[in-house]
Amino acid sequence: MAERSFAKEVQQLKIGAGEEFRGEGILAITKALLQCGVGYVGGYQGAPISHLMDVLADAEEIMSDLGVHLEASASEAAAGATLAASVHYPIRGAVAWKSTVGTNVASDALANLASGGVLGGALIIVGEDYGEGSSIMQERSHAFAMKSQIWLLDPRPNLESIVKAVEDGFELSEATNTPVMLEVRIRSCHVHGRFKAKDNKRPTMTVAEALENPQRDTNRIVLPPASFGHEQEKIKVRWPKALEFIKERKLNEHFGPDEGKVGIVCQGGMYNGVMRALQRLGLADLYGASAVPIYCLNVTYPLIREEIVDFCRGKDAVLVVEEGQPEHIEQAIGDILYKAGGTAKLEGKGILPMAGEYTGAVMLAGLTDFLRAYQPELLPAQERSPNDPEERVELPDLTGKVPVRPAGFCTGCPERPIFAGMKLMEKELGEHHVAADIGCHLFSILPPFNIGATTMGYGLGPASASAFNVKAKKRPIAVMGDGGFWHNGLTSGIGNAVFNQQDGVILVVDNYYSAATGGQDILSSRADNRSRSTRHPIEEAVKGLGVTWVRRIDRTYDVGKVRDTLTEALTTEETGPKVIVASSECMLNRQRREKPLVAKAIKAGKRTVKPRFGVDEDVCTGDHACIRLSGCPSLSVKTLDDPLRDDPVAAIDSSCVGCGNCGEVAEAAVLCPSFYQADVIHNPTPFETKVASWRRAVIGWLQRRRDRRRLVFAR
Numbered sequence: 001m002a003e004r005s006f007a008k009e010v011q012q013l014k015i016g017a018g019e020e021f022r023g024e025g026i027l028a029i030t031k032a033l034l035q036c037g038v039g040y041v042g043g044y045q046g047a048p049i050s051h052l053m054d055v056l057a058d059a060e061e062i063m064s065d066l067g068v069h070l071e072a073s074a075s076e077a078a079a080g081a082t083l084a085a086s087v088h089y090p091i092r093g094a095v096a097w098k099s100t101v102g103t104n105v106a107s108d109a110l111a112n113l114a115s116g117g118v119l120g121g122a123l124i125i126v127g128e129d130y131g132e133g134s135s136i137m138q139e140r141s142h143a144f145a146m147k148s149q150i151w152l153l154d155p156r157p158n159l160e161s162i163v164k165a166v167e168d169g170f171e172l173s174e175a176t177n178t179p180v181m182l183e184v185r186i187r188s189c190h191v192h193g194r195f196k197a198k199d200n201k202r203p204t205m206t207v208a209e210a211l212e213n214p215q216r217d218t219n220r221i222v223l224p225p226a227s228f229g230h231e232q233e234k235i236k237v238r239w240p241k242a243l244e245f246i247k248e249r250k251l252n253e254h255f256g257p258d259e260g261k262v263g264i265v266c267q268g269g270m271y272n273g274v275m276r277a278l279q280r281l282g283l284a285d286l287y288g289a290s291a292v293p294i295y296c297l298n299v300t301y302p303l304i305r306e307e308i309v310d311f312c313r314g315k316d317a318v319l320v321v322e323e324g325q326p327e328h329i330e331q332a333i334g335d336i337l338y339k340a341g342g343t344a345k346l347e348g349k350g351i352l353p354m355a356g357e358y359t360g361a362v363m364l365a366g367l368t369d370f371l372r373a374y375q376p377e378l379l380p381a382q383e384r385s386p387n388d389p390e391e392r393v394e395l396p397d398l399t400g401k402v403p404v405r406p407a408g409f410c411t412g413c414p415e416r417p418i419f420a421g422m423k424l425m426e427k428e429l430g431e432h433h434v435a436a437d438i439g440c441h442l443f444s445i446l447p448p449f450n451i452g453a454t455t456m457g458y459g460l461g462p463a464s465a466s467a468f469n470v471k472a473k474k475r476p477i478a479v480m481g482d483g484g485f486w487h488n489g490l491t492s493g494i495g496n497a498v499f500n501q502q503d504g505v506i507l508v509v510d511n512y513y514s515a516a517t518g519g520q521d522i523l524s525s526r527a528d529n530r531s532r533s534t535r536h537p538i539e540e541a542v543k544g545l546g547v548t549w550v551r552r553i554d555r556t557y558d559v560g561k562v563r564d565t566l567t568e569a570l571t572t573e574e575t576g577p578k579v580i581v582a583s584s585e586c587m588l589n590r591q592r593r594e595k596p597l598v599a600k601a602i603k604a605g606k607r608t609v610k611p612r613f614g615v616d617e618d619v620c621t622g623d624h625a626c627i628r629l630s631g632c633p634s635l636s637v638k639t640l641d642d643p644l645r646d647d648p649v650a651a652i653d654s655s656c657v658g659c660g661n662c663g664e665v666a667e668a669a670v671l672c673p674s675f676y677q678a679d680v681i682h683n684p685t686p687f688e689t690k691v692a693s694w695r696r697a698v699i700g701w702l703q704r705r706r707d708r709r710r711l712v713f714a715r
Contacts, residue, residue: 046098049127080109131357414584421562437461459488
């Protein structure tokens with residue numbers, strides 16, 4: 001069950017030549033693939049291209065009618081390896097994943113693919129996840145393109161440019177027998193726009209036809225001595241062809257006047273940011289007319305030496321707008337200008353930050369500093385953003401008053417009670433080394449749990465704990481999710497632990513989906529998937545690798561059972577890896593599925609019961625241990641009117657989904673009986689309505705009697 005359905009939007013993929021396509025970038029990429037006659041598509045979900053995989057899944061029937069094969073790959077390495085179908089056959093193939101982590105995983109496949117080269121067009125769509133909204137370490141894909149000699153496209157963030165880049169990417173790949181990377185940032189993936197569509201094309205050769213007519217060329221196989229010749233072919237044959245193709249097709253673009261004292265060289269993906277900053281300085285309009293010459297690199301690797309020299313000729317200074325570090329493009333342009341005897345002063349990192357996302361504010365400040373230094377007469381007398389009010393309102397500084405709320409689990413998340421149980425276990429057995437992993441469970445590192453020491457990669461939690469496979473008083477604990485388990489953890493984690501006779505504890509969090517990437521189905525999902533095989537239990541796979549100590553927790557909200565199972569695993573005399581599979585459905589996906597059904601039932605007049613939890617203010621002592629062991633966003637505090645109670649008490653707000661975790665924690669930790677459950681009944685029976693009125697009458701009478709006896713102090 002993906003984060004959202006594109007079943008309605010994908011119908012646009014059927015439109016033909018001359019019709020107008022409207023939508024966001026990820027949908028445009030899919031339409032461009034079909035217009036280019038792609039033969040097969042693979043990939044692995046991850047921001048910012050998770051929705052691209054969801055679109056492809058929803059469009060599988062449309063693609064199948066065209067003879068296009070879709071592969072929901074088990075990992076990025078599996079996706080990259082599928083491009084082998086383009087090595088010997090004239091079939092266009094495309095794969096997609098989150099970069100740079102996905103490119104890391106697929107690097108072996110990419111290196112071999114780039115070495116032998118391709119016959120059909122091979123396009124690698126990488127979602128560049130760089131900047132403050134990213135969920136990964138801050139790196140770029142550029143270095144991968146350079147080290148493997150893969151051409152890198154970085155189109156301007158508008159639908160026409162993105163669609164053209166897909167077309168150019170396939171043609172460039174076929175013209176040079178080289179795979180091509182198409183880099184799309186979050187700005188490109190979710191930008192909305194329109195373009196004139198073309199007819200979808202059936203692939204010139206389908207994968208089924210290729211299978212019936214096998215072909216092979218030993219010169220394309222990465223095996224000595226052919227592999228030594230591949231390097232020479234890259235430099236002497238493929239590289240010159242790529243340069244010629246890029247120049248002839250004019251893939252890089254010029255904007256603004258032909259001449260000027262200064263100029264800007266920018267990555268295609270940075271073009272909108274540059275234009276917005278120039279617009280705010282009064283040097284560009286809404287339609288892209290710029291007063292400053294711009295050389296826009298829709299191809300960031302390889303660079304065209306002649307175009308760069310020509311653009312910089314006669315200019316006093318040129319600013320290179322290159323997001324991220326290191327400054328690969330700036331260094332290359334500096335080398336080109338030095339060897340050509342160029343006199344233009346090259347600026348980039350320094351005026352613009354070396355690291356960090358180039359937001360609107362950063363871009364505006366950088367361009368202002370650059371123009372002030374080299375052509376100040378272009379700057380307006382008064383700089384003001386068109387969106388800023390004439391008079392700014394000074395806002396109070398609330399940093400000292402409003403507490404910082406760290407990122408955490410969603411309301412009702414079934415992973416929260418797992419770490420509450422782990423905290424309770426630590427009260428008895430002390431702190432343990434916990435190796436974390438990529439996924440929602442990584443939030444356990446932050447307050448209120450503060451559990452987890454490292455994270456090394458998707459599914460690598462158990463592997464990162466393998467160094468602690470020594471005899472000691474305590475055993476290491478490793479945590480990974482079901483998505484990471486099937487992605488990489490089964491072999492690198494469980495298999496490695498069995499082979500090396502590790503004595504640690506491995507906790508597999510099974511929430512039925514690849515939840516962190518948007519809720520896509522995986523092998524162990526409980527859902528019925530019409531085109532994929534699901535319902536393969538994790539514990540059976542673990543046992544198949546030789547693990548003998550396996551425990552399953554079918555309901556993670558049972559905090560006491562989680563605590564006791566962990567305690568057993570850490571204290572048992574049995575040696576070898578101990579695997580605990582803790583299962584409960586991701587609450588977000590559960591709510592997506594159940595909320596529409598409940599709303600429909602209520603609207604239809606059917607009796608529906610929805611549990612809600614609350615805190616009895618008279619019983620709550622205000623020590624807030626429940627919050628420290630839960631951290632649920634729906635748990636808060638409130639101040640009472642009672643003058644004898646200064647401390648705020650716990651309170652549950654309206655975002656509660658009725659998972660019961662807070663009550664379970666209170667019981668397992670022997671905290672207090674202040675939590676209660678109330679069942680909200682929609683469309684009750686006549687008898688239930690009558691009983692409710694009796695209850696209200698009795699409770700009201702008791703409350704009024706209590707109020708009459710209450711001691712009141714005169715003011």
